[in-house]
Structure formats: structure tokens, C-alpha cells
Amino acid sequence: MTIGQTVTRKEDHRLLTGRGRFVSDLQLSPMRHVAFTRSIVAHAHLATVDTSEALALPGVRAVFTGADIPLALRAQSALPGYVETDQPALAVGKVRFVGEALAAVIADNRYLAEDGAELVDVDYSPLQPLVDATGVVIDPVHDDAPDNILIRRIFENGDVDTALEQSAVVVRRDLTTNRHAGNPMECRATVALWEDHRNLTVWSGTQVPHLVRNMLAEQLDLPEGNIRVIAPDVGGGFGVKAVLYPEDLAICAMARTMPGTALKWVEDRVEHLHAASHARDHRYEVEAGFADDGELLALRVDATCNVGAYSVYPWTVGIEPLMAGGLFTGPYRLEHYRCLVRGVTTNTSPSGPYRGVARPATVFAMEAVLDSGARALGISGADIRRRNLIAPDDIPYRMPTRLVDDSGHYLECFEKALDLVEHNGLDYDGLRAEQQKRVAHGGNPIGIGFAVYNELTGLGRAASAGPRMPFRTGHEACTVRINPEGSVTVLSGVTSQGQGLETTLAQVVAGTIGVGFDDVQVRYGDTNESLWGFGAFSSRQAVIAGGAALQSAEAVLEKALALAAELYEANADDLTLTNGNIMVAGSPQPIGTLADVARVAYLESNRLPAGFEPGLESTRFYDPVMGAFAAGAQVVVIEIERSTGELKILDLVCVEDSGRILNPQIVEGQVAGSLAQGIGGALYEHLVYDDDGNLKTGTLLDYLMPTSAETPEFTLGHLTHHADNPLGVRGVGEGGTLGPAATLAGAVADAVGLEIDELPITPARIWDGLAQQGGAGT
Amino acid sequence: MRVEFTVNGSAESVEVEPRVTLADALREELGLTGTHLGCEHGVCGACTVLVDEQPVRSCLMLAVQARNASLQTIEGLERENGSLHPLQQAFSDCHGLQCGFCTPGMVMTAVHLLATNPDPTRDEIRAEMSANICRCTGYNSIVDSVEQAATARGALARDD
Numbered sequence: 045m046t047i048g049q050t051v052t053r054k055e056d057h058r059l060l061t062g063r064g065r066f067v068s069d070l071q072l073s074p075m076r077h078v079a080f081t082r083s084i085v086a087h088a089h090l091a092t093v094d095t096s097e098a099l100a101l102p103g104v105r106a107v108f109t110g111a112d113i114p115l116a117l118r119a120q121s122a123l124p125g126y127v128e129t130d131q132p133a134l135a136v137g138k139v140r141f142v143g144e145a146l147a148a149v150i151a152d153n154r155y156l157a158e159d160g161a162e163l164v165d166v167d168y169s170p171l172q173p174l175v176d177a178t179g180v181v182i183d184p185v186h187d188d189a190p191d192n193i194l195i196r197r198i199f200e201n202g203d204v205d206t207a208l209e210q211s212a213v214v215v216r217r218d219l220t221t222n223r224h225a226g227n228p229m230e231c232r233a234t235v236a237l238w239e240d241h242r243n244l245t246v247w248s249g250t251q252v253p254h255l256v257r258n259m260l261a262e263q264l265d266l267p268e269g270n271i272r273v274i275a276p277d278v279g280g281g282f283g284v285k286a287v288l289y290p291e292d293l294a295i296c297a298m299a300r301t302m303p304g305t306a307l308k309w310v311e312d313r314v315e316h317l318h319a320a321s322h323a324r325d326h327r328y329e330v331e332a333g334f335a336d337d338g339e340l341l342a343l344r345v346d347a348t349c350n351v352g353a354y355s356v357y358p359w360t361v362g363i364e365p366l367m368a369g370g371l372f373t374g375p376y377r378l379e380h381y382r383c384l385v386r387g388v389t390t391n392t393s394p395s396g397p398y399r400g401v402a403r404p405a406t407v408f409a410m411e412a413v414l415d416s417g418a419r420a421l422g423i424s425g426a427d428i429r430r431r432n433l434i435a436p437d438d439i440p441y442r443m444p445t446r447l448v449d450d451s452g453h454y455l456e457c458f459e460k461a462l463d464l465v466e467h468n469g470l471d472y473d474g475l476r477a478e479q480q481k482r483v484a485h486g487g488n489p490i491g492i493g494f495a496v497y498n499e500l501t502g503l504g505r506a507a508s509a510g511p512r513m514p515f516r517t518g519h520e521a522c523t524v525r526i527n528p529e530g531s532v533t534v535l536s537g538v539t540s541q542g543q544g545l546e547t548t549l550a551q552v553v554a555g556t557i558g559v560g561f562d563d564v565q566v567r568y569g570d571t572n573e574s575l576w577g578f579g580a581f582s583s584r585q586a587v588i589a590g591g592a593a594l595q596s597a598e599a600v601l602e603k604a605l606a607l608a609a610e611l612y613e614a615n616a617d618d619l620t621l622t623n624g625n626i627m628v629a630g631s632p633q634p635i636g637t638l639a640d641v642a643r644v645a646y647l648e649s650n651r652l653p654a655g656f657e658p659g660l661e662s663t664r665f666y667d668p669v670m671g672a673f674a675a676g677a678q679v680v681v682i683e684i685e686r687s688t689g690e691l692k693i694l695d696l697v698c699v700e701d702s703g704r705i706l707n708p709q710i711v712e713g714q715v716a717g718s719l720a721q722g723i724g725g726a727l728y729e730h731l732v733y734d735d736d737g738n739l740k741t742g743t744l745l746d747y748l749m750p751t752s753a754e755t756p757e758f759t760l761g762h763l764t765h766h767a768d769n770p771l772g773v774r775g776v777g778e779g780g781t782l783g784p785a786a787t788l789a790g791a792v793a794d795a796v797g798l799e800i801d802e803l804p805i806t807p808a809r810i811w812d813g814l815a816q817q818g819g820a821g822t
Numbered sequence: 823m824r825v826e827f828t829v830n831g832s833a834e835s836v837e838v839e840p841r842v843t844l845a846d847a848l849r850e851e852l853g854l855t856g857t858h859l860g861c862e863h864g865v866c867g868a869c870t871v872l873v874d875e876q877p878v879r880s881c882l883m884l885a886v887q888a889r890n891a892s893l894q895t896i897e898g899l900e901r902e903n904g905s906l907h908p909l910q911q912a913f914s915d916c917h918g919l920q921c922g923f924c925t926p927g928m929v930m931t932a933v934h935l936l937a938t939n940p941d942p943t944r945d946e947i948r949a950e951m952s953a954n955i956c957r958c959t960g961y962n963s964i965v966d967s968v969e970q971a972a973t974a975r976g977a978l979a980r981d982d
């Protein structure tokens with residue numbers, strides 16, 4: 045049994061020896077290279093786009109503008125209050141953010157393509173740009189939305205007004221979270237090759253190849269079978285690559301004009317920061333009412349998400365606002381809830397999915413009001429959480445947004461996290477004593493912050509209904525094939541951007557069938573190989589694709605054993621497979637091997653029992669229908685350097701309920717990586733636009749990502765309450781990102797009494813706050 | 823322009839325009855695509871190779887500047903018998919890579935670290951490896967990897 049063990053990842057050897065196959069590594073012949081001319085103005089009518097100088101450059105083969113490619117993406121949702129808008133493949137008539145592609149140059153190499161892109165002469169007639177979602181609209185971004193609001197929805201339960209009136213205390217926080225982004229180390233890349241006018245192969249670093257095929261087929265008016273989408277090795281995704289971008293569409297359309305010639309586009313980091321999807325630019329106004337004993341009685345929330353210039357395809361601008369409103373209350377019991385969410389379009393890069401979608405922001409907001417409530421009531425931050433967390437006895441718990449929580453293990457996570465806190469030999473109580481000592485005797489203040497959260501993972505068809513898009517993402521398919529010599533090939537609809545699916549699916553299938561891990565080969569990311577997969581998002585792959593792999597493996601095992609029973613004249617119920625050997629109950633000696641049976645299935649049909657279909661293969665779809673909530677808690681201990689405002693993390697504990705763990709090392713890696721991204725978002729990362737809509741953080745020199753020097757050691761703990769799905773797993777891909785903004789802000793307030801209302805928590809922000817208190821530099 | 827250098831011990835000669843970066847020459851001219859480009863402006867370290875044993879951001883160096891130099895890239899680390907370099911092995915053992923995009927640069931930076939400081943502390947590893955950005959791992963497993971490789975190499979040296 046390899047399920048549940050750490051094994052050497054199948055992907056490691058090629059990635060460690062320089063033999064990974066990323067899209068940017070692809071060289072085909074003939075191949076030409078694409079560079080985009082991007083808008084340098086945030087909001088303008090395009091008067092003229094003159095390509096003549098670019099076309100005259102030797103080595104430039106063609107130049108396309110928006111007028112040449114009459115295609116547009118239109119993200120759809122049936123939700124009332126959603127305004128549909130178009131995103132053209134290349135801007136036509138108007139540009140809506142700095143970095144928007146408006147022309148594309150095709151040349152013999154990337155250097156020449158970039159030279160050509162610079163020579164495209166654009167005449168802009170500027171409109172009034174708006175980058176702040178709460179600003180006054182002068183020139184709307186889209187004509188169909190004069191107020192710039194592309195989605196508006198109210199989540200409501202109970203009677204909030206009365207409950208607030210009856211509360212012992214009401215606290216109010218106005219919070220702003222910082223626009224930041226997934227920023228995978230591999231930027232976007234696409235290669236498109238048309239065999240003829242009707243057959244297309246696309247290599248893309250996408251997280252969702254089957255969806256991309258589906259969307260391209262519609263856009264290009266082709267049967268799906270004429271399009272093959274291949275996502276080879278991909279250098280991180282985090283949601284950014286779960287979007288179909290206008291550049292992808294433009295490349296496919298342009299390549300169609302030159303069948304037989306591959307077009308390649310490799311995005312650079314400056315383009316990526318300007319034009320790949322952003323996230324988390326939100327404002328929350330929250331009022332929370334509490335009873336004397338700390339019980340949370342009511343929440344009134346007004347949330348504004350800056351969704352950027354376009355509705356990301358296919359997820360729509362609803363992705364962040366709907367998640368924010370739907371999961372704001374997290375793991376806390378609450379009846380009276382009213383949340384108005386709006387998604388406001390601005391002249392900034394579109395916001396889209398990014399690991400944790402909206403919840404790093406909502407957890408920050410929710411934990412902030414709990415901390416304010418605790419302070420107002422004079423109870424501890426730990427106790428106010430204990431008082432309000434959904435408990436196992438409450439399960440299934442119907443949240444005020446009607447989502448049903450199946451977890452309830454929040455308190456257990458939280459207490460375990462508190463137990464694990466340790467710094468310099470001091471445990472939680474010891475650190476509290478040390479904190480008091482420092483208050484009394486001076487020294488840099490220390491603070492402790494908390495966050496408890498739930499992550500809705502592995503969404504089935506019912507759980508993914510919310511956004512009312514024209515498709516439901518609940519299922520995955522998996523084919524398991526036993527080959528004629530007894531090895532196993534798995535064809536899965538998953539994709540991997542580092543999560544190790546090649547390894548975990550092999551573990552699931554090897555363990556289920558009873559063959560060695562090395563005898564299983566997993567192939568994924570190619571629409572011509574696997575039947576169907578929605579791909580990587582919403583922490584769904586281990587749950588759903590894992591479930592499909594398990595059920596498919598079970599089905600093919602049953603078939604193999606049925607054949608073995610016939611061949612060896614045994615009762616199928618007495619047979620098992622171990623390490624490729626067929627064992628019969630009660631005997632230590634194998635009676636045959638899977639290889640023998642497989643050989644008969646494929647090559648010796650003369651030995652097949654009557655009516656037995658040749659071959660050993662099974663394809664199964666799995667859909668969990670609901671989702672699996674994963675509980676998580678984080679506790680952070682920090683020290684603040686009074687003279688500089690610098691914040692140092694002394695300990696960061698994260699405890700998550702991962703359900704059944706398929707591979708401990710991979711699970712820990714997911715949690716650790718998402719914690720680091722959470723820390724980045726909380727302390728460093730910030731996409732800043734000036735009022736004219738210029739991105740001021742357009743390089744990695746200005747957009748600060750944490751390195752090994754800024755990232756602390758983590759203390760990780762796990763609960764393993766099996767979820768209600770065939771493998772018992774819960775998703776672990778995103779939870780880590782949910783806590784750090786909340787815990788770190790809470791810890792600053794705990795240390796120095798400074799309420800953090802705006803992210804990121806920079807030393808300057810802390811220092812300014814201390815200066816206002818009269819305490820800086822002391 | 824014709825530029826000659828050695829890469830992983832073999833003599834190479836490429837014809838490149840003066841503006842072509844070393845990274846592009848390695849990747850496009852020599853097909854050594856293990857060297858990755860994460861930012862192309864000298865910050866992320868994904869493109870790190872060793873030039874005369876010094877770590878260099880090959881996105882910032884022109885191929886012509888490497889004339890007659892001795893270059894080492896990720897492709898040269900594996901032993902002839904197919905076994906992994908202790909750092910490669912340690913990255914695999916300690917899960918020091920997820921997507922593997924930053925990994926070649928990380929490993930080359932670590933090769934230089936262990937060549938100049940065979941027995942680094944965790945803090946020293948953190949400081950040196952902070953030249954490279956990884957978006958996947960959260961770094962602790964990378965620090966573990968370098969630490970394990972240092973220990974393994976120490977043990978090897980003692981065995982000799």
C-alpha cells in the first residue's frame with residue numbers, strides 16, 4: 045500500500061536534471077514568435093493603430109490589431125445583478141487598462157517581435173481613468189455599466205437590524221486589503237499550431253485544458269475533437285493560469301492564418317504583472333454585534349471588490365465578490381447576517397482566481413471584528429473564538445448563506461495550534477507571561493494573533509452552483525488501463541502546476557489495484573489522452589480526480605480478478621492482488637500474476653471466457669455532489685522592533701484537517717507554500733496603481749515576494765478526520781493563504797494596541813501607528 | 823558573432839547577435855532548456871548558472887560576455903552513471919521542489935554555496951538562498967535540502 049506514504053515524486057527526476065518540459069522549452073519548426081503591443085494608457089479611445097513601421101522591419105512577418113481578429117471573450121452567469129461584458133482578443137476601439145494587448149507582432153524570433161511591437165504607433169484619445177473602486181465614475185469602463193458595477197448581490201439571513209440593536213456591544217471596522225497576485229515563477233506561455241485550417245494543437249501552461257478546449261472550440265467554431273490542448277510541465281499556477289486570456293485567443297486566431305507554422309508566445313514578468321489576473325483589492329465595512337458573553341449575534345457587511353477592467357473568462361467578475369459574501373462568516377456560528385457585495389470595474393488589470401479566492405481578505409476582516417469584539421467585552425481573543433466556533437455537535441451546520449458545513453473540527457484545530465506554539469522554550473502561557481514582563485519592564489513588545497477558517501474544497505455539482513455559470517465543475521474522469529505486460533497507465537483529467545498529482549494519483553491507483561508504485565504511469569494535461577477533467581482550482585483535484593482514479597482502479601481490478609477467477613478456476617471473491625501477484629485466500633503462494641492475466645486479456649483471446657470483452661481498462665467519472673469543508677487554524681507570535689516598526693515572526697503554527705492524507709510530504713508542501721504566499725500578501729506584496737492607472741510595481745524589484753530570508757520556519761500540525769468521499773480526503777491547496785493577514789494583523793494589535801485596517805502591514809504602517817500613539821522609537 | 827565557451831565540460835560555439843543573453847543562447851542555441859527565465863530582469867534567480875564557478879544571472883549577462891568562460895548548468899550535475907548530485911538528491915528527498923521552475927536556479931545557487939561554505943548554518947543557507955525566489959515551497963524544504971546535501975557531502979568527504 046503506497047497510499048498515505050511519502051514516496052519519491054515521479055516528477056522530481058526530470059525537473060531536477062533540467063529535463064522538465066515547459067511550454068517555453070518547446071521548439072518546433074517552422075516556428076515564429078509573438079510579442080504584444082500593450083496599452084500605455086489606462087483608459088482611452090484608440091484613434092489609430094499604425095502598424096506600417098513595424099511591418100517594414102526585417103524579420104517581422106505579420107502584425108495584427110483588434111480589427112483583424114473579431115473575437116471576444118464573454119464570461120457568462122445567469123445571476124441577477126450581473127452585467128455581461130466583452131473582452132476582445134486584442135483591444136478594439138478602446139483600451140481599458142495599462143498593459144492591455146492592442147496589437148501583436150509575429151517575427152522570426154522574440155527579439156525581433158519585441159522590436160516590432162515597439163514600432164506599432166498608437167494614437168490614444170484619453171478618457172478619464174479610474175483605479176479606485178470607490179471613486180466617482182466620470183467615464184464608465186464599459187458602456188453597459190454606467191456606474192461601473194458589474195455584479196451586485198445581497199446575502200441575507202435572519203434580522204440583522206434587530207439583532208444589532210439587541211447586542212451588548214457593536215463594533216465597526218473599515219478594512220482595505222491590498223491588490224496582489226499569484227505570480228507563479230513561470231509566466232504565461234502559449235504555442236499554437238494549426239495542421240490545416242480546421243485542426244489545432246495548443247500548448248499552454250493552463251490549469252484547465254479541457255475547459256480551454258471547450259472555450260476555443262466555441263470561439264473558433266470547430267468541433268472539440270479538432271482541438272488538442274496540452275499542458276505539459278507548468279511552473280506554478282495558483283489560479284492565475286485557470287483563466288482563458290485574450291492573448292491565448294489572439295494567438296490561436298493568428299496562427300490559423302498560417303497553417304503549418306507554430307506561433308509561440310512567452311510572457312515576460314513585466315507583462316505578467318501588468319496583464320495577468322490580479323486579486324484581493326477589496327474594501328469591507330463591517331458591523332458586528334456581540335452578547336455579553338461574547339456570542340456573535342449579527343454581522344452587517346458592505347463589501348466592494350475592485351474587479352479590474354474585464355470579467356475574467358470563464359469565471360466572471362463574480363469570483364471574488366460571491367466568494368466573499370458566501371463564506372465571510374467562515375467557521376463561526378451566526379444567524380443574523382446581511383452582506384452586500386459588489387464587483388466594480390476599474391481601469392486596472394482584471395481580477396481573477398488566486399489561491400484562497402477572496403478568503404484571505406474575508407478571514408482578515410472576520411478575525412478583525414472578533415478581536416475588536418473581544419477587546420470591547422474584555423474577554424480574550426482565544427475565548428471569543430472558542431465561544432463562537434461551529435462544533436462537531438452542530439454538524440451538518442447550515443451557514444447563514446445556506447452552505448452546509450460538514451466539518452466542525454475548528455476548535456480541535458485551534459486548541460492544537462495553541463498547544464503547538466513554542467518560542468525559545470516558552471509555550472503559549474509562557475509567551476503570555478513574557479509579553480506581560482516586557483510590558484512591565486520594557487523590551488520589544490510581542491503579540492499573538494489567531495485565525496480560524498474553513499476552506500470549501502472539492503466542490504461537487506451542488507456546491508459549485510453558486511456563480512450560475514453555464515457549466516458545473518463537479519466531476520472528473522479517470523481512465524485506468526492495465527497494459528498487456530501488467531503495468532498500469534492512468535489517464536487523468538487533472539493538471540499539475542507543482543502539486544505532485546503524477547505521484548499521488550499513482551499512489552492511489554497502485555494501492556487500490558495492488559501493484560507497485562513504479563509500475564504505474566500517470567499521464568495528464570492532454571485533452572487527447574484523458575476523457576474529461578475540469579482541472580486545477582478550488583482545492584479539488586485530490587478529492588475529485590483522486591476519487592475518479594480510485595473508482596476507476598477498483599473497476600479495472602474487479603475485471604482483472606474476474607478474469608483471473610476464470611483462468612485459475614477460483615472464486616473471484618477469494619482473490620486479491622498484491623504487488624502484481626494474484627493471491628487466493630488462505631494460501632501464501634501466488635497463483636498467478638497480473639501480467640499473465642493481462643496478457644490473456646489482450647493477446648490470447650482464445651483463452652478468454654465466453655462473453656469476456658478483451659482488454660483491461662475502465663473509465664469512471666466521480667462527482668462528490670457536495671464539497672468537503674477543511675478546518676484550519678493558525679496562530680502567530682511576533683515581536684515588533686519599536687525603533688523601526690519592523691515585525692519579526694517568532695513562531696507560526698498552522699493546523700489543518702486534511703482528511704485522510706495521501707502523501708504527508710506533499711500535503712505539508714502545499715500547506716507550507718500557501719503559508720508563504722499568505723505571508724507575502726500580508727506583509728510585502730502590493731500591486732499599486734497611481735491615479736492615472738500606471739502600475740507602479742511592474743517589476744519584481746517593486747513587487748516584493750518573500751524569499752528564504754523573510755520566511756520563518758513553520759510549525760505544522762494535522763488532523764485527519766476522513767471526509768465523506770471515497771478516499772476520505774479534503775483539499776489542502778489553499779488554506780494556508782487564509783490565515784496570515786488575519787493572524788499578523790491581530791498580533792500587531794495584541795502587541796502594541798494598533799488596529800491594522802489596511803494591508804500590507806509594512807514597517808512604515810506600524811511605525812506611523814506607533815508614532816500616532818506617541819510610542820515609536822521609544 | 824561567434825562565441826566559444828565550455829558548457830558542462832564540453833566546448834561549444836554559437837553564432838549570436840551581440841544583444842542575445844547568455845540564457846537565450848543556452849536555451850535557444852544549445853537546447854539547454856533546464857535554465858529557466860522567471861523575470862528576465864535579474865531579480866528571481868531562476869536563470870542562475872555558474873560562470874567560472876561564480877553564480878551569474880544569465881538573463882542579465884550577454885552571451886558574448888561569456889566568451890571563453892567555463893559554464894555550468896543544471897544539465898551538468900547528474901553523474902555519468904545517472905545518479906543524482908547530492909543536491910539534486912536532497913531536493914528530491916526533502917521536497918525542495920514543487921513545480922520545479924525555480925529549481926535549476928536554486929540548485930545552482932546552492933552548488934556555489936556549498937563550494938564556498940561546505941558546512942553552512944540554517945541562517946547562512948537562508949541568507950544565500952534568498953537570491954532566488956520560489957513561489958511554491960515556502961522555502962523551509964529548500965533550506966532542509968541544502969542542509970541535507972551539506973551533511974551528505976560532509977559524510978562523503980570523511981569517507982574518502
Ligand code: FES
Nearest residue numbers: 860861862867881
Ligand atoms: S530570469 Fe534572470 S533573474 Fe529572473
Ligand code: FES
Nearest residue numbers: 920924956957958
Ligand atoms: S518549486 Fe515552483 S517556484 Fe519553486
